[in-house]
Amino acid sequence: MDLQEKELIEETLEISKENNKMLKKIWRDVKYKRFITLIYWIAVIGITLGAYYYIQPIIQGVGAGYGNFTDVISSGFENIKKVNEVLPNFLDQASNLGE
CATH class of the missing domain: 1.20.5 (Single alpha-helices involved in coiled-coils or other helix-helix interfaces)
Incomplete structure (x- = not known):
């Protein structure tokens, strides 16, 4: 193996290590965003169900008041x-x- 091939292989190794670091950062960011999105939707669904639970008696009272x-x-x-x-x-x- 001559010197030029060795330098090329070392350069390729450095680039692949750098790419690996970037991919790990990207994957960490993707996992973080998925977690935040999951928390967001849990909050949205929880608030919706809580509001329904809280407002349901009021709606039933209004419905009974107006009847048909x-x-x-x-x-x-x-x-x-x-x-x-x-x-x-x-x-x-x-x-x-x-x-």
Whole structure:
């Protein structure tokens, strides 16, 4: 093995050691970010469940107070449909009065 090949091998070894150090730092950073992300999502889910647990009795109380809210809404939609059926006849009669 001549001197040039030996220098090339040593240079390659140094570069590979440097790359290994950088890869270890990158991997450590990836693990740290995964851990922080896990803590973040645990906090988000925990706060959501805690808020639901805290607010659930309030929501049930409000729901009991208003009772059949969906029935009121559906009857409102039925009334709107009736108005849509009656409105064209009313407009026809109004235009006939103007003639």
